[in-house]
Amino acid sequence: MRATILTSPGSIELQTVPDPQLTTDSDAVVRVVASCICGSDLWPYRGLDGDQSEPRRIGHEFVGVVEQVGRAVGSVQPGDFVIAPFLYSDNTCALCERGVHTSCVNGGGYEGCQCELVRVPQADGTLVRVPGGEPDEALVPHLLTLSDVFPTGHHAAVSAGVRSGSTVAVVGDGAVGLSAILAAKRLGASTVVAMSRHAERQEIARVFGADAIVETRGKEGAAEVREITGGIGADAVLECVGTGDSLKQAFMSTRPGGMVGYVGLPHDAAFDPRGNFYRNIGLAGGVAPVRRYLDELLPDVLDSVIEPGRVFDLMLDLDEVADGYRAMDERQATKVLLTP
Amino acid sequence: MRATILTSPGSIELQTVPDPQLTTDSDAVVRVVASCICGSDLWPYRGLDGDQSEPRRIGHEFVGVVEQVGRAVGSVQPGDFVIAPFLYSDNTCALCERGVHTSCVNGGGYEGCQCELVRVPQADGTLVRVPGGEPDEALVPHLLTLSDVFPTGHHAAVSAGVRSGSTVAVVGDGAVGLSAILAAKRLGASTVVAMSRHAERQEIARVFGADAIVETRGKEGAAEVREITGGIGADAVLECVGTGDSLKQAFMSTRPGGMVGYVGLPHDAAFDPRGNFYRNIGLAGGVAPVRRYLDELLPDVLDSVIEPGRVFDLMLDLDEVADGYRAMDERQATKVLLTP
Incomplete structure (x- = not known):
């Protein structure tokens, strides 16, 4: 698949990498429908994020369609359109129970999501299914904000x-x-x-x-x-x-x-x-525990009570991801949406 | 009257000073029944409170009996036993209304209260009357904590x-x-x-x-x-x-x-x-807005649901105030009560 790599500060490349695979029974693999660039992605892009001598995958906000699920996954199935909070969590540990999913004892970050496919650990605890299958295209930007920026x-x-x-x-x-x-x-x-x-x-x-x-x-x-x-x-x-x-x-x-x-x-x-x-x-x-808020926020997006996707002012193909980083770095765009 | 003066760091003296007088219609003068030494009094006592070249009155926690009230004072009258929050406030301004009496636009601190008489500005907004007149002696330490330490x-x-x-x-x-x-x-x-x-x-x-x-x-x-x-x-x-x-x-x-x-x-x-x-x-x-809490806390003290006065482990006459500071400074006492 194609995936965005920060090869060194200031240098964004789309490269071909192996497709992600299920590695545990609680994983899912999700095909990205839309991802975006976060203000926090600019810190490493600008070389302000500690040791950056190694190339790295980047991106953490996305929505998509479930492709595969591990045997233990029960809450989503292939074909479901899902929102992926920018960190995964089991949604059952003592800290998730207290609403701090960002400190989940079984939680963590994705390998990157400005790409085509993402492996999501703890799929049951993490992914939130959007009812009714793949939504109207106009709704996608609003749903995408639920992975990070609006709950933040x-x-x-x-x-x-x-x-x-x-x-x-x-x-x-x-x-x-x-x-x-x-x-x-x-x-x-x-x-x-x-x-x-x-x-x-x-x-x-x-x-x-x-x-x-x-x-x-x-x-x-x-x-x-x-x-x-x-x-x-x-x-x-x-x-x-x-x-x-x-x-x-x-x-x-x-x-x-x-x-x-x-x-x-x-x-x-x-x-x-x-x-x-x-x-x-x-x-x-602090770091927003996105999962905690989705049950409350999703209905308002589905009912068009709020339209948080209006923060996106530049829509690009994934192939143009480097342009997206440049635009945000130079403040020509507020927030960039990427479509694989 | 006798009043405690910090003449220089480490030096506490009881001196004779003029009795306080009513200066505005909203003042009261209160005869101190009991006051105490606060941990925060130790900062200037130890010389750790900025410029201390001038002698100063000290003390901010007390309970007592109202002696005189200005013409505009309506909520307390001479003879009432009152709790004095360690800062005065009008209890009506926009910040008092929001429970931040310590930031009252008409608020401030007393001239000192390790003494015999204290002028209390904004008496209506500040003083809280204890029902039933002068309380049982055993209750006084508990009531005294309501001026600062327990609400803090x-x-x-x-x-x-x-x-x-x-x-x-x-x-x-x-x-x-x-x-x-x-x-x-x-x-x-x-x-x-x-x-x-x-x-x-x-x-x-x-x-x-x-x-x-x-x-x-x-x-x-x-x-x-x-x-x-x-x-x-x-x-x-x-x-x-x-x-x-x-x-x-x-x-x-x-x-x-x-x-x-x-x-x-x-x-x-x-x-x-x-x-x-x-x-x-x-x-x-931050600085505790004592007045905000008194309506809630006073009943529990009067009903002996709580006995916050157990923090006092040294009871002295006002004449012995210097010993009180020494004892607290040397951690021989947790909290010192002073009786004029």
Whole structure:
């Protein structure tokens, strides 16, 4: 099959590799219908991910059709259209039971999924069947977001305690930040402030329900957020970038007693909690336990209550994957969908 | 009146100062029945609190009897026995409404309360009347803990989301840590692990409901906590010290997806959130908004459901206040009660 290889930083190649095989009774093999490029794929693409001397497969978000299942697999069968959370998990261990599927004792990551076929371990615990067989083509991008980016935005909102009536600010206008806006509105936020400087992303933010846009940053940006939120700051701030600056921006924009939900993998983001201590500002979040949220989110996508796939602004054939990385690296695209 | 003055680090003197007066219509003057020494008073006592070139009044926890009230005060009157949260607040502003009385827009601290009389601004919003007039002497220590130490332990538990069935570990066996144990059990924790090396404090921990004691620290201590909590770590860890080491101990002892509630003012506690991110471990808490909790906690003290005053192991006359500081500084006492 064809598979995307990061041969060295900045160099993406589509190569022919052996088809994956079932290796245990609980595996499935899934034919990829659509995959995409994640902001986090850009870290190794940019050479910022530790030792990168070896070529590696890449990609972790996909939807597809089950091709084969191991003998122990009962919840999906060949022909099922499935969503694959970006990490696999057994959905039964003590940590899955507590909703932290990302820390599943039998969990892990795929070998890569910007390709044609993926072996999915723990298929019963991982794959979520979409009822009704292969869906309408127009629905595929929305379903694809359920493998990572939309539940990640949702996780930021849940971690920050967003509920009916909450005031919310979102730091970061990438695909995750935009998803967080949609998730916050879905959870009933009364006011969502998008912090964004890009006209096109502001437009999606508005479509997703943002009530206000703040273009300034730093103290000025935090002051604008305060002004919009009754003079006190947002109840919940969703940090969707992962740098020291963005985390600081989030803390500054939160009201005393409020909460920051963070889903951007922290890079150089060490901080002294003393300032937050005086203001009772909390921090929660992390790698999104996607599987936990799918039973709640999938129906809203199937019923077109939400259209999270609007974050995709570039659709490419898998053959063009290198162009996709370039476009995201150069910020010409927010999120790239790949069709094998 | 007599009042405690920290004349310079390590030097506590009882001096005569002018009696406080009503300065606004919303003030009250309260005659102190009992006050106490807080762990946080030891920071300036030890010279670790910035510029300390000037002598200063000290103390912030007390209960007493109202002597005088300003014309606008309606909720308390002379003769009432009251609990004074360690910060005053109006109990009506947008932040008080959201339960963050410590960030009240009209709030602040007292001039000191290890003395005989205290002026309490925002008396209506701050003071909580104990029904039935001056209480039985045996009840006074328990009521006194409601001004700071017990609600602070409670705030750690609330911030960490402790509820019925939670597994909890408490880092720190000072008066706040012990209070946190009692608070966690009161909220329904199924298992509370006290991390303590002091036999006498372990005994209070047991009385307060601790189910297990862990004497080791670092990785070994975290491993012991994991072993007690089904192999995964505690749902909630209550950090009641405030150093970098204690915060690290708390993070290590928390299960993936769990929460650290912290109430020890952080000193040299900067940290990189990346490790917590992968494990979805959150951090919340801060300066305890005592006033928020008193309506809930006071009835349990009056009904002797809880006896938080057992943290006091040294009762002194106000004249002996310098001995009290010495005893706490040298860890000969856990918490000192002072009677004017």
